[in-house]
Amino acid sequence: MKVAVQMDPMESVNIKGDSSFALMLSAQARGATLFHYDVETLSYEAGRVWATGHPVTVQNVAGDHFRFGERQRIDLAEDVDVVLMRQDPPFDVGYITATHILERLKGRTLLVNDPASVRNAPEKVYVLDFEQFMPPTLVTRSLEEVQRFQAEHGAIVVKPLHGNGGKAVFLIGEDGSNLSALVELFGQIWREPFMVQPFLPEVSEGDKRIVLVDGKVAGAINRKPGKGEFRSNLAVGGYAEAAELTPREQEICDAMGPELKARGLVFVGIDVIGGKWLTEINVTSPTGIVAISAFNNSDVAGMIWDAIEARLHPTS
DSSP, rough: OEEEEEEEEGGGOOOTHHHHHHHHHHHTTTTTTEEOOOOOOOOEEETEEEEEEEEEOOOOOTTEEEEOOOOOOEEEETTEEEEEEEEOOSSSSSHHHHHHHTTTTTTTTTEEEEHHHHHHOOOHHGGGGGGGGGGOOOSSSSSHHHHHHHHHSEEEEEEETTTTTTTEEEEEEETTTTHHHHHHHHHOOOOOOOEEEEOOOOGGGEEEEEEEEETEEEEEEEEEEEETTTTGGGGGGOOEEEEEOHHHHHHHHHHHHHHHTTTTOOOOEEEEETTTEEEEEEEOOOOOHHHHHHHOOOHHOOOOOHHHHHHHSSOO
C-alpha cells in the first residue's frame, strides 16, 4: 500500500498526541510506503493531479521523528493507493478548492475522508442534520437575533462557524456584557455567520470526544477544562480521561453511523457535552486517537487502516 498524506509540516508535529502521526506509524508498521506533501503544492492539468513532496519514514522519537527522501512530484493517481486529507483548518476557500481538485481522483485513488463529503459537511454545519441531539442553536450575523437568544437562554457561547481547536470560542454571561462588541468583532473578521448556543454548565464535567471509524464507535475520551477555562479542547489546556458511552451517546452514534459510512467519512470525531448534547461532527482533520488508544489499551489507528484496506479491497 502506498499512502500520500496531505498535512501540515512534519517539523511542527507533536508526536505525543498527533493523530496524523499515529496513522503514519501504523501504516508504516503494516509495510506501507509513505509520502508527505503540503496542500499548497497540489496541482491539476489535463486530468492529472499531483503534488510535490517527499517519501517519508517515521519513528516514535521526539525531535527525530521523520526522515525525508528526495523531493519529487507525486502523481496522486499513479504513484499512490490512498490519499489522507489531514491538514488542519481553517476551512476556507483554499481548503474547499483542494477538495475540488482531489475529487478528480475519485475512482482511481481512495480519498480519506472523501473530499466531497468533507466539503459538504463542515463541523458546525453538518451537525445541524442531527439537530434533535443538539442544544438550542442559533446561526446568524445579527446582533438583534443574538440578543433575543441570550435573553431567552441566559449565558451563551459564541463561536466561529469554521473554527477549530477551541479557538475564538467566547462565553458571554447572563448580563450580556460585551455582547455587542463581540458580534461586531466577529462581523469584521469573518464573512460567515457564527454559532450561538446556551452555556452548558455540564462542560465542567467534560466534553466527550467519540471517534467513529466507518460509522462504528472506536472509543472515547472525556476532555475536561484546565484551570480558569471553560473550553475543554486539549489544544487550549484541557486534559483527557478515560470514558464510556452513555445510552444517549450510543443513540447519537447509531443514528449518524450509517450516514457517515455512506458519505465516505471513514475517520470522524464527534463532541458531546453532558452525556447528551451533540455539539460538533469533526470530519476535516479529527484528533483523539492517541489518547483513546492509550486509555482503552486499543489500536484506533489500526482500526482506521482496517477500514481503509476494506474499502481498497472490498470482498464480493
